[in-house]
Amino acid sequence: MADNSNNILKQLQQLEILPPAGAFEKAWQAIVQNELAAEGDIADAERIIFARLQEHELAAPPLDFSRIHKTTEQKINRIIPVYWLRAAAVLLLVAAGSILYFSVFRKNENSPAHYAGTGMVKDSAGEIAKNDTADSASRQTASVNTTPAVVATEVQQKKTIANNFVNKTKRNANANFSSGEGQLYENDVLLTLVNYKSQDWEAFFTKAVTEKRITLNKYSYHNLSDKMVELLQETYLTKNNGKPARKARKTSRKFEKWRKKDEKYFDKYLQKNPADIIDLSEFILKKN
Amino acid sequence: MRIKSSLALLLFAVTVQFIFNQSFAQIKPVNTAIVYNIVVTKNKHTGGLEETYNGGTKAIFVSNKKARIRLVSLMRIQSIFFDYDEAQLKKTTIIKESGKKKYLFRLTPAEWKLYNKKYDSLVCDTSFTDSMVVAGYPCRKAVITLEDEKQVNVFYTDSIHSVNAFIEPLFRCIPGTVLQYEFSSKKGTVLFKASEVSNHYIEPKIFTIPSKNVAVRKYYPNKKARREAEVTTEEDQ
Numbered sequence: 001m002a003d004n005s006n007n008i009l010k011q012l013q014q015l016e017i018l019p020p021a022g023a024f025e026k027a028w029q030a031i032v033q034n035e036l037a038a039e040g041d042i043a044d045a046e047r048i049i050f051a052r053l054q055e056h057e058l059a060a061p062p063l064d065f066s067r068i069h070k071t072t073e074q075k076i077n078r079i080i081p082v083y084w085l086r087a088a089a090v091l092l093l094v095a096a097g098s099i100l101y102f103s104v105f106r107k108n109e110n111s112p113a114h115y116a117g118t119g120m121v122k123d124s125a126g127e128i129a130k131n132d133t134a135d136s137a138s139r140q141t142a143s144v145n146t147t148p149a150v151v152a153t154e155v156q157q158k159k160t161i162a163n164n165f166v167n168k169t170k171r172n173a174n175a176n177f178s179s180g181e182g183q184l185y186e187n188d189v190l191l192t193l194v195n196y197k198s199q200d201w202e203a204f205f206t207k208a209v210t211e212k213r214i215t216l217n218k219y220s221y222h223n224l225s226d227k228m229v230e231l232l233q234e235t236y237l238t239k240n241n242g243k244p245a246r247k248a249r250k251t252s253r254k255f256e257k258w259r260k261k262d263e264k265y266f267d268k269y270l271q272k273n274p275a276d277i278i279d280l281s282e283f284i285l286k287k288n
Numbered sequence: 289m290r291i292k293s294s295l296a297l298l299l300f301a302v303t304v305q306f307i308f309n310q311s312f313a314q315i316k317p318v319n320t321a322i323v324y325n326i327v328v329t330k331n332k333h334t335g336g337l338e339e340t341y342n343g344g345t346k347a348i349f350v351s352n353k354k355a356r357i358r359l360v361s362l363m364r365i366q367s368i369f370f371d372y373d374e375a376q377l378k379k380t381t382i383i384k385e386s387g388k389k390k391y392l393f394r395l396t397p398a399e400w401k402l403y404n405k406k407y408d409s410l411v412c413d414t415s416f417t418d419s420m421v422v423a424g425y426p427c428r429k430a431v432i433t434l435e436d437e438k439q440v441n442v443f444y445t446d447s448i449h450s451v452n453a454f455i456e457p458l459f460r461c462i463p464g465t466v467l468q469y470e471f472s473s474k475k476g477t478v479l480f481k482a483s484e485v486s487n488h489y490i491e492p493k494i495f496t497i498p499s500k501n502v503a504v505r506k507y508y509p510n511k512k513a514r515r516e517a518e519v520t521t522e523e524d525q
Contacts, residue, residue, distance in 0.1 A: 188386040223343030
């Protein structure tokens with residue numbers, strides 16, 4: 001019985017029935033068609049979604065600045081509190097003020113002039129005294145020696161600065177001439193103005209002509225009239241070849257003539273006082 | 289008895305305090321600095337020499353028995369130094385501080401008087417009611433007439449401690465400090481107008497006479513005296 005069943009199984013195992021012709025091709029074709037149809041649906045769906053997204057509009061909410069500010073403040077508060085910032089600003093101001101006070105004002109306060117007293121005269125007076133003669137550098141040294149010992153160091157510094165200034169101005173035409181007649185050539189304003197090329201006083205000349213004023217110190221100055229400015233400028237007129245123009249030579253001669261007249265009137269016999277209104281008027285109004 | 293002695297002590301203390309205050313007030317130096325601007329106006333156009341003084345300044349410094357007048361102009365810087373004691377002039381030094389030939393000469397009080405002899409006979413008329421404010425001070429008008437009939441119009445104030453008469457002999461009959469004065473002639477006007485008045489401390493160095501590169505000259509009151517001195521010098525040689 002068992003042998004029979006085994007035989008049947010073997011026979012069944014070995015049984016071959018050929019499918020009808022073209023069945024496999026048909027089946028494969030059906031599978032492929034189904035897959036293609038599925039892919040086409042997905043692409044269409046994506047296209048539709050994309051198109052919808054493109055056309056989609058979201059209406060913005062109305063602007064609410066209070067909310068914005070609130071949000072911003074909250075954010076800042078979270079980083080550095082406002083009161084810390086305020087405190088830092090105050091500290092910064094105090095520090096800057098202290099630096100300015102100690103570096104500038106205290107320095108002036110400790111200057112020899114300030115030790116001598118208070119007020120505005122002393123500064124200029126000091127300057128006058130310092131620059132009394134043509135050679136101010138030596139006079140400055142002399143005057144410095146009389147200052148209190150307390151400020152000796154500072155005075156020494158000032159002295160060095162002053163000496164450096166003098167040396168610098170001798171070398172550099174662009175030096176600052178705002179103070180000190182001691183910087184003048186022969187302590188003479190006119191001589192300095194008309195000889196600046198030979199003496200390197202160009203900055204002095206430019207400043208004088210621009211501001212129409214020569215300031216030696218607070219109480220000693222000369223305001224230049226338009227006519228005088230014109231005359232001073234004329235002395236530097238040049239020809240194309242760089243030589244002084246005829247007008248320049250003429251003006252220089254004019255200045256020289258005036259100087260001689262002035263010296264003859266005031267210096268020859270020492271009888272006339274240029275600071276006296278009558279003597280000065282006689283010279284200016286009559287002799288000229 | 290005790291009350292009497294207490295009162296006497298109090299009186300003594302008050303008296304001492306008063307004397308001390310008075311003495312201190314007397315020795316306290318009076319500081320004055322006045323700066324005048326010089327303005328020259330000419331009626332006719334001339335060469336322009338006046339421009340070398342037009343715009344210049346004249347400053348007067350007075351402090352503790354010393355005074356200085358300083359003229360600053362394009363043409364020259366010149367100073368007059370005064371030493372005095374109890375309103376008595378002791379010495380005057382005039383110095384030309386600018387130029388290649390700087391010089392100074394000293395004058396005795398008598399010589400200073402001679403130097404200003406044109407002001408020996410002055411007449412001051414202060415009866416004017418005109419007034420104006422100069423450098424912030426209310427000023428009254430006066431007219432000074434010189435011996436040769438020249439007149440100087442001045443505006444003075446009595447708000448400022450007046451400078452000694454010998455410093456400005458022209459103003460010795462003016463009852464105050466002159467802050468503006470002018471001299472006019474047919475050819476023009478020379479005006480000195482105060483631009484600044486200060487009574488702050490004046491550095492003593494300002495009264496130091498510069499001496500470097502300054503020649504010392506002798507003053508002769510007139511040409512005759514000068515000639516005589518020259519003759520004497522030649523004879524001595």
